[in-house]
Amino acid sequence: xxxxxxxxxxxxxxxxxxxxxxxxxxxxxxxxxxxxxxxGGYNQSNDDGDExxxxxxxxxxxxGDQVSTGAGDNAFSPGFxxxxxxxxxxxxxxxDDNDGVxxxxxxxxxxxxxxxxxxxxxxxxxxxxxxxVTGFSTTPAYYTFTRELESTAxxxxxxxxxxxxxxxxxxxxxxxxxxxNTFRTSNQANSFxxxxxxxxxxxxxxxxxxxxxxxRGLTVSGEYLYTSLSVDSPVIRVGNTGTTPPANPFISAPNxxxxxxxxxxxxxxxxxxxxxxxxxx
Numbered sequence: 485x486x487x488x489x490x491x492x493x494x495x496x497x498x499x500x501x502x503x504x505x506x507x508x509x510x511x512x513x514x515x516x517x518x519x520x521x522x523x524g525g526y527n528q529s530n531d532d533g534d535e536x537x538x539x540x541x542x543x544x545x546x547x548g549d550q551v552s553t554g555a556g557d558n559a560f561s562p563g564f565x566x567x568x569x570x571x572x573x574x575x576x577x578x579x580d581d582n583d584g585v586x587x588x589x590x591x592x593x594x595x596x597x598x599x600x601x602x603x604x605x606x607x608x609x610x611x612x613x614x615x616x617v618t619g620f621s622t623t624p625a626y627y628t629f630t631r632e633l634e635s636t637a638x639x640x641x642x643x644x645x646x647x648x649x650x651x652x653x654x655x656x657x658x659x660x661x662x663x664x665n666t667f668r669t670s671n672q673a674n675s676f677x678x679x680x681x682x683x684x685x686x687x688x689x690x691x692x693x694x695x696x697x698x699x700r701g702l703t704v705s706g707e708y709l710y711t712s713l714s715v716d717s718p719v720i721r722v723g724n725t726g727t728t729p730p731a732n733p734f735i736s737a738p739n740x741x742x743x744x745x746x747x748x749x750x751x752x753x754x755x756x757x758x759x760x761x762x763x764x765x
Contacts, residue, residue, distance in 0.1 A: 512646065512648055512649065513646075513649060513697040514596060515594045515596045515601045515644075515646055515651055515764075516594060516595050516596045517593070517594065517764055517765055518591070518592070518593045518764070518765050519591070519592055519593070519594070519703075519762045519763060519764040519765065520589070520590070520591045520762065520763055521589070521590045521591075521592075521703075521705075521760050521761055521762035521763065522587075522588070522589055522590075522760060522761055523587070523588055523589075523590065523607075523609070523705070523707070523758045523759065523760030523761075524585070524586065524587040524588075524758065524759065524760070525585065525586055525587075525707075525756055525757050525758030525759060526583065526584075526585060526586075526756075526757045527583060527584045527585065527586050527611055527612070527613035527633070527754050527755070527756050527757075528583045528613070528754065528755040528757075529581045529582075529583060529613050529614060529615045529752075529753070529754050530615075530710075530752075530753030530754060530755065532566050532615075532617070532749050532751075533565070533566040534566070535564065535566050535617040535747065535748050535749040536564040536617070536619065536748045537560070537564060537617065537619040537627060537629070537745055537746070537747060537748060538745070538746055538747070538748045539551050539743055539744065539745055540743065540744040540745075541739060541743050542738075542739050543739060543741060543742075543743075543744060547744070547746060547748075549743075551621075551733045551734060551743060552733055552736075553622065553733055554731045554733075554736070557622070559621050559622055559623075559733040560619050560620065560621055560622075561622060562574035562620035562621065562622060562624065563619075563620060564617060564618065564619045564620070565577065565578035565617070565618050565620075566578070566581070566616070566617055567579050567580050567581055567616050567617075567618060568581075568616045568618060568628050568630065568668075569618045569620070569626035569628055569670075571626075572620075572623075572624045572625055572626055572670045573620075573624055574620040574624070578616075578618050581613075581614050581615050581616055582612075582613070582614040583613060584611055584612030584613035584614065584633075585611075585612055586609045586610060586611045586612070586613075586636070586756065586758075587609060587610060588607055588608055588609025588610065588636075589607070589608055589609075590605055590606065590607040590608075590760070590762075591605065591606055592604060592605030592606065592642070593605075594642070594644075596646060599645055599646045599647070600643075600644070600645065600646075601642070601643070601644040601645070601646055601651055601653065602641075602642065602643055602644075603641070603642040603644075604639070604640070604641055604642065605639070605640055605642060605655075606637075606638070606639050606640075607636075607637065607638045607639075607640075608635070608636070608637050608638075609635065609636050610634065610635050611633040611634060611635060611636055611661075611754075612632065612633075612634075613632070613633050613754050614630055614631070614632045614633075615630070615631050615632075615633075615752055616628055616629065616630040616631075617629055617747050617748070617749070621671070621733075623671065623673075625669060625670045625671040626668075626669060626670050627667075627668075627669045627671065627745065628667065628668045628669070629665070629666075629667055629717060629718070629746075629747040630665070630666045630667075630668070631663045631664070631665050631666075631715060631717070631752065632663060632664045632666075633661050633662075633663055633713075633752065633754065634661075634662045634663060634664055635661065635662045636659060636660070636661050636662075636711065637659070637660045637661075638657060638658065638659040638660070638689050638711075639657050639658050640655045640656055640657030640658070640689060641655065641656060641657055642654070642655045643655075644695075649696055649697040650694055650695070650696050650697075651694070651695040651696075651697075651703075652692075652693075652694050653692060653693060653694075653695070654690075654691070654692040655689075655690070655691060655692060655693070655709075656688065656689060656690035656691070657688065657689060657690075658686070658687075658688060658689075659686065659687055659688055659689040659711050659712075659713060660684065660685070660686045660713075661684065661685050661686070661687075661711070661713045661715075661752070662683060662684050663682075663683050663684060663685065663715060663752075664683065665681060665682075665683065665717070665718045667718065667720055671722075673725070673728055673729070673732060674722045674723060674724070674725060674728055674732065674734055674735070674742075675722070675723040675724060675725045675728075675742075676720050676721070676722060676723075677720070677721045677723060678718050678719070678720055678721075679719045679720070679721045679744065680716075680718060680719045681718040681719075682715060682716035682717070682718070684715075685713035685714050685715035685716070685752060686713060686714065687711070687712045687713040687714050687751075688711075688712055689709050689710065689711045689712075690709065690710055691707060691708045691709035691710055691756070692707070692708065693705055693706055693707030693708065693758075694706055694707075695762065701763050701764045701765065702761065702762070702763060702764075703761070703762045703763075703764060704759070704760070704761050704762075705758075705759065705760045705761070705762065706758070706759055707756075707757075707758045707759075707760065708755070708756065708757055708758075709755075709756040709758070710753065710754075710755055710756070711753065711754050711756060712751060712752070712753045713751070713752045713753075714750055714751060714752075715750060715751070715752045716750065717746045717747040717749075717750065718746065719744050719745070719746045720744070720745045720746070721742050721743070721744050721745075722734040722735075722742050722743045722744075722745055723735060723741065723742035724740070724742065
């Protein structure tokens with residue numbers, strides 16, 4: 485789909501001189517009516533460098549407990565980072581979150597009142613952007629949660645100002661995302677069981693852009709959007725493999741069943757930079 489969007493955009497730009505002949509200084513486009521379009525772009529995750537992992541040591545559903553060593557020290561005293569671990573040693577740092585690309589389709593309807601344009605639109609896109617957080621234990625070992633945004637659907641309102649062949653607009657509304665959640669660790673002393681998972685989230689989108697009329701119903705656009713989604717992180721229960729030492733911080737007394745672990749931030753944010761093409765009927 486990304487290749488299709490880029491090819492269509494390139495064809496439109498090459499054809500601009502001929503298409504633009506239908507627009508003159510004294511004749512500006514009427515933006516009223518329905519349209520369909522395609523778009524592609526670049527997604528950048530909103531890195532949260534302060535994110536941590538949270539623990540439920542007594543399995544009462546309340547996160548914020550400390551996982552302690554036999555000496556009573558914090559087993560996660562090496563700390564956390566926003567990204568994926570490069571090794572088990574905290575000092576080696578973390579690799580930044582992977583940015584991604586997207587491609588999608590949209591449909592909408594605009595109404596023009598003088599120079600003011602109002603409208604509604606719906607979109608669907610496929611995405612590849614990721615967001616990770618890692619915790620380091622004194623073992624040493626790393627524990628990494630990663631969520632990847634796979635697709636986005638949105639319904640937004642639009643308010644714009646028509647100036648010659650250009651429409652300058654702001655937009656905002658509801659957004660829904662589908663995610664793929666993964667967990668990785670270098671700890672081989674414990675068992676790790678996923679006890680709950682959420683693969684979707686919803687929230688909002690807001691941004692703005694410029695749409696330019698080429699003629700014969702074709703337009704091109706450049707757009708920026710910020711998307712914020714509320715996402716429930718999967719819960720990983722850290723337990724006993726059958727050979728795990730009794731003094732292991734995750735299963736030591738008084739609770740020998742295990743410890744629930746999840747990521748601390750329930751928000752996923754991404755910056756979206758897009759180019760697109762619409763056909764207006």
